[in-house]
Amino acid sequence: MKACLLRAPADVRSNPLEYADVPQPEPGTGEVLVRVKACGVCRTDLHVVEGELPPRKRPVIPGHQVVGTVEALGKGSKRFAIGARVGIAWLHHTDGTCDYCRSGQENLCDAPSFAGYTHDGGFAEYSVAPEDFVYAIPESFSDEQAAPLLCAGIIGFRSLRLSGVHKGQRLGFYGFGAAAHVAIQVARHWGVDVYASTRGEKHQELARQLGAVWAGGATDEPPDKLDAAIIFAPAGELVPAALKVLKKGGMLVLGGIHMSTIPSFDYKLLYQERSIRSVANNTRQDGEDFLRVAAEVPIRTQTKLFPLHEANVALQELKADRINGAAVLDCTGPA
Numbered sequence: 001m002k003a004c005l006l007r008a009p010a011d012v013r014s015n016p017l018e019y020a021d022v023p024q025p026e027p028g029t030g031e032v033l034v035r036v037k038a039c040g041v042c043r044t045d046l047h048v049v050e051g052e053l054p055p056r057k058r059p060v061i062p063g064h065q066v067v068g069t070v071e072a073l074g075k076g077s078k079r080f081a082i083g084a085r086v087g088i089a090w091l092h093h094t095d096g097t098c099d100y101c102r103s104g105q106e107n108l109c110d111a112p113s114f115a116g117y118t119h120d121g122g123f124a125e126y127s128v129a130p131e132d133f134v135y136a137i138p139e140s141f142s143d144e145q146a147a148p149l150l151c152a153g154i155i156g157f158r159s160l161r162l163s164g165v166h167k168g169q170r171l172g173f174y175g176f177g178a179a180a181h182v183a184i185q186v187a188r189h190w191g192v193d194v195y196a197s198t199r200g201e202k203h204q205e206l207a208r209q210l211g212a213v214w215a216g217g218a219t220d221e222p223p224d225k226l227d228a229a230i231i232f233a234p235a236g237e238l239v240p241a242a243l244k245v246l247k248k249g250g251m252l253v254l255g256g257i258h259m260s261t262i263p264s265f266d267y268k269l270l271y272q273e274r275s276i277r278s279v280a281n282n283t284r285q286d287g288e289d290f291l292r293v294a295a296e297v298p299i300r301t302q303t304k305l306f307p308l309h310e311a312n313v314a315l316q317e318l319k320a321d322r323i324n325g326a327a328v329l330d331c332t333g334p335a
């Protein structure tokens, strides 16, 4: 099969992904083989490719927003029928036995594995995953539309949940990429007012189109104090900027897996019971709940499609903030 292989992390401008012929994977016990139709491109893929996340498998096929159909079943697999449309997301497997798994926090598992990082992912024509960690994809979404729901969507949803916002409240977004453009639709559905601080006119315009009551530059101060805020951009300097705008008791959620160093700031920005918390991965329950809500809203993702062999280009455009919405690879090949 065709796949994009990362042999060693490097700056995306050096085209580190090699479009290569590799053996088609075989589903092991409890796994399914998925014929990949579309795979979303996430900022975490960029962190894997450029080495901000230390390599865990070499070479590795990135990609953890995989939409496709079940092509074959491993031994003992019975959850999905051949031909069923499914999604593979970041959380590839958990041990099920650690304290976290046993207390409903499998996102914090001590021994997790991840698609497109510790295991080969979906920048390929085929991918395998344990059936228990695979999602059924609601019919109302096309493959291309569904792909960004699997990480951008699910992590944005978990970020929203952790922010604690509810109807009638004000929520700030810092950065307006793939996750934010989905999360705003859920927030609006819940009756929450969204304020978007983001660099780039196009991102601000998309935020307004999707119902933001205000959109401004990356560190522009929103006109109102906020009940909660989510930082999607991997920029630590946004933390004090966001705290400054939070109401007393407000919650600041950091939605990324990687962030540049947070500068020191005055205690008074945090005092008055403001909180900061990060988001790590998601539980399968988050995924199931989000996909149900996504079909209900219904979420409309804005996507830019690239052929599989242009994965490097997709990552370069993502890094340069040139994607409005989410980048998606068309993996239906042949190129």
Ligand SMILES: [Zn+2]
Pocket (backbone or CB within 6 Å): 094, 095, 096, 097, 098, 099, 100, 101, 102, 106, 108, 109, 110, 111
């Ligand atoms: Zn565990």
Ligand SMILES: [Zn+2]
Pocket (backbone or CB within 6 Å): 042, 043, 044, 045, 064, 090, 151, 152
């Ligand atoms: Zn992701």
